[in-house]
Amino acid sequence: MTLAEKILAVHSGRRKVSPGEFLNVKVDLVLSNDIMTPLIVKEIQRLGVSKVFEPKNVVIVPDHFCPNKDIASAEQAKLTRQFAKEQGAVYFEVGRMGIEHVLLPEQGLVLPGQVIVGADSHTCTYGALGAFATGMGSTDIAVAMATGEIWMKVPQTMKFVYQGKLPKWVGGKDLILYTIGDIGVDGALYSVMEFAGEAIAELDMDGRFTMANMAVEAGAKAGMFGVDDKTREYLTEHSKESYSAYQADGDAEYADIIEYDVSKMEPQVAFPSLPSNVRSVSQAGSVRLDQVVIGACTNGRLGDLRVAARLLRGKEVHPETRCIIIPGSQRVYLEALREGLIETFVEAGAVVSTPTCGPCCGGHMGVLAAGERCLSTTNRNFVGRMGSPKSEVYLASPAVAAASAVVGRIASPEEVTK
Amino acid sequence: MRLKGKVHKYGANVDTDVIIPARYLNISDLDELTKHCMEDIDGEFVSRVRLGDFIVATTNFGCGSSREQAPLVIKHSGIACVIASSFARIFFRNAINIGLPVLESTEAAEATEAEDELEVDLVTGEINNKTKAKNFYAKPFPKLMLEITAKGGLIEYAEERLKARGT
Numbered sequence: 001m002t003l004a005e006k007i008l009a010v011h012s013g014r015r016k017v018s019p020g021e022f023l024n025v026k027v028d029l030v031l032s033n034d035i036m037t038p039l040i041v042k043e044i045q046r047l048g049v050s051k052v053f054e055p056k057n058v059v060i061v062p063d064h065f066c067p068n069k070d071i072a073s074a075e076q077a078k079l080t081r082q083f084a085k086e087q088g089a090v091y092f093e094v095g096r097m098g099i100e101h102v103l104l105p106e107q108g109l110v111l112p113g114q115v116i117v118g119a120d121s122h123t124c125t126y127g128a129l130g131a132f133a134t135g136m137g138s139t140d141i142a143v144a145m146a147t148g149e150i151w152m153k154v155p156q157t158m159k160f161v162y163q164g165k166l167p168k169w170v171g172g173k174d175l176i177l178y179t180i181g182d183i184g185v186d187g188a189l190y191s192v193m194e195f196a197g198e199a200i201a202e203l204d205m206d207g208r209f210t211m212a213n214m215a216v217e218a219g220a221k222a223g224m225f226g227v228d229d230k231t232r233e234y235l236t237e238h239s240k241e242s243y244s245a246y247q248a249d250g251d252a253e254y255a256d257i258i259e260y261d262v263s264k265m266e267p268q269v270a271f272p273s274l275p276s277n278v279r280s281v282s283q284a285g286s287v288r289l290d291q292v293v294i295g296a297c298t299n300g301r302l303g304d305l306r307v308a309a310r311l312l313r314g315k316e317v318h319p320e321t322r323c324i325i326i327p328g329s330q331r332v333y334l335e336a337l338r339e340g341l342i343e344t345f346v347e348a349g350a351v352v353s354t355p356t357c358g359p360c361c362g363g364h365m366g367v368l369a370a371g372e373r374c375l376s377t378t379n380r381n382f383v384g385r386m387g388s389p390k391s392e393v394y395l396a397s398p399a400v401a402a403a404s405a406v407v408g409r410i411a412s413p414e415e416v417t418k
Numbered sequence: 419m420r421l422k423g424k425v426h427k428y429g430a431n432v433d434t435d436v437i438i439p440a441r442y443l444n445i446s447d448l449d450e451l452t453k454h455c456m457e458d459i460d461g462e463f464v465s466r467v468r469l470g471d472f473i474v475a476t477t478n479f480g481c482g483s484s485r486e487q488a489p490l491v492i493k494h495s496g497i498a499c500v501i502a503s504s505f506a507r508i509f510f511r512n513a514i515n516i517g518l519p520v521l522e523s524t525e526a527a528e529a530t531e532a533e534d535e536l537e538v539d540l541v542t543g544e545i546n547n548k549t550k551a552k553n554f555y556a557k558p559f560p561k562l563m564l565e566i567t568a569k570g571g572l573i574e575y576a577e578e579r580l581k582a583r584g585t
Contacts, residue, residue, distance in 0.1 A: 022560065022561075022562045024579075035440075035443045035444070035485075036484075036485070036486075038446055039486060039487075043573055046573050047573050047576060047577055047580070048577065049580070064440075064443070065443075065444055069444070070444065072444035072445060072446070073444040075446070076444060076446065118484075119484060120483075120484055121482065121483050121484040121508055123484075135484040135508055136484055136508060136511060136512075137484050137485070137486035137489075137508060137511060137512035137515060137516075138486045139486060139512070139515040139516060139571070139572050139573060140511060140512070140515060140572065142573070143572055143573070143576040146576065146580070147576060147579065147580060151562060153560070185431055185478060185481055186431070186477055186478035186481065186504065186506070189478065189504065189506070189507065190507050216508075219478060219481065219506060219507070221507055274431060361435075361440035361441075361443075361483075362435075362439060362440055362441045363440060363441060363443075367441070380433075380435065380482060382433045382435040382436065382482060383433075383435065383436055383458050383459065384435055384436060384439050384458035385435050385440075387441070389436075389439075389457075389458040
């Protein structure tokens with residue numbers, strides 16, 4: 001069995017499962033946020049259930065439109081807070097929170113071998129730690145919160161093998177953009193993407209979170225990594241809990257095995273308006289930028305901010321470009337502050353925000369006007385994603401984003417380090 | 419149940435951000451929210467749609483976010499059924515869970531144009547394009563999904579499972 005199949009078998013009380021089978025799966029952790037909890041509360045009430053299945057396994061994070069951006073968002077956040085308190089769920093208030101998919105692993109709430117479902121499509125981020133994690137809608141999440149289980153169809157697994165050594169400035173964001181560019185936004189529809197190979201072994205945890213995060217942009221149900229020394233080291237730092245680490249069997253059956261040689265790969269940029277519309281940065285041409293955003297559940301971790309700071313140190317953001325940097329959690333913010341990264345950003349002329357999903361989904365903290373162009377380390381560049389339907393979003397790594405902020409157009413990190 | 423209506427036609431990768439932009443997700447009132455259905459891809463949709471109409475699109479319909487508001491506003495706008503070559507998996511689940519019929523048929527999706535008149539039988543999966551005088555058959559639903567839809571949605575299905583467990 002593949003990694004995903006093993007976890008699903010254990011969580012449904014079966015010895016073996018195969019792609020296409022329907023299962024009732026026990027969940028270890030259920031997640032929601034400020035924009036989905038109000039719908040979930042309604043559905044739980046409709047179910048006639050007064051208590052969630054296990055309060056310590058229900059996590060609620062107000063991150064999308066928080067700190068409250070307007071009265072309507074404040075009402076949703078209030079309802080979310082009330083529900084979390086009533087249920088005794090794990091809740092992170094503004095000031096202690098982070099972007100959910102940065103926060104949960106950092107808080108040690110995600111462990112290998114778990115099944116995690118969340119009311120946000122980027123719940124698949126936790127596959128970086130060898131968990132089976134997937135996003136669902138509010139009705140599914142209501143049922144999971146109420147009953148501790150959810151139905152799933154066992155997905156087939158596609159294996160992606162990355163050979164060769166990663167070139168300078170090329171990381172997880174480039175690997176996943178390149179892959180989505182190759183297979184398309186429905187290239188892994190209904191499938192699990194399992195990531196492996198020499199370059200993956202070398203990739204740090206932050207890079208793995210980025211890759212797993214964007215599996216859904218290829219239509220996948222989950223994006224997963226096997227547990228290795230880097231995973232164990234991360235878990236030692238962040239959690240005291242014991243866990244079961246599963247590995248794919250040697251004779252596991254894959255729907256497809258796709259190999260890439262990364263040794264000559266350049267940083268990648270996804271052009272509007274699909275994450276699959278990918279080019280190498282040297283082929284980007286001259287694209288002037290009104291705004292650059294560095295952060296999000298995709299790239300808001302300490303490693304991401306370190307890369308950005310390395311390129312912004314002693315430099316200035318281009319006078320016609322606005323650079324917005326959003327640490328993914330309070331802990332990332334504090335560590336960045338202690339390391340002097342925040343000082344570097346402010347001195348370079350960037351704005352640094354409290355953790356929020358804000359600009360990524362056109363919510364607040366950097367919404368685009370008609371005709372404006374933004375290069376962002378987020379995960380989606382659909383029409384209207386960050387504001388006006390007449391604005392444009394380009395996706396890239398923190399390295400390309402920081403370099404582009406300095407140059408004022410899409411630029412390779414090499415351009416500012418020469 | 420036979421449905422009859424006109425077609426609103428779209429292409430590939432109609433994402434949840436164009437179905438219902440995230441900037442409106444602070445709106446809790448469904449009537450109000452539905453005024454923005456398809457706004458970023460088709461500004462005329464809301465004024466053009468009539469009760470019982472169909473949305474027909476090609477591949478990967480509903481890709482992107484897990485927001486259930488996407489199938490909710492489509493259903494609330496009066497759309498009786500979405501027909502596509504393929505659906506993104508979260509959208510597909512959400513649609514089933516909230517009782518928005520969804521049918522997969524590449525042939526029907528490709529042969530159908532805007533304003534065509536369709537007659538659809540949800541039980542047999544038959545899609546009759548009256549304008550083009552052509553018949554298509556959608557992929558049959560798996561057994562579990564038929565059970566969920568027969569119960570009226572996931573909440574009703576889960577209620578029964580909870581009762582069986584005696585909780």
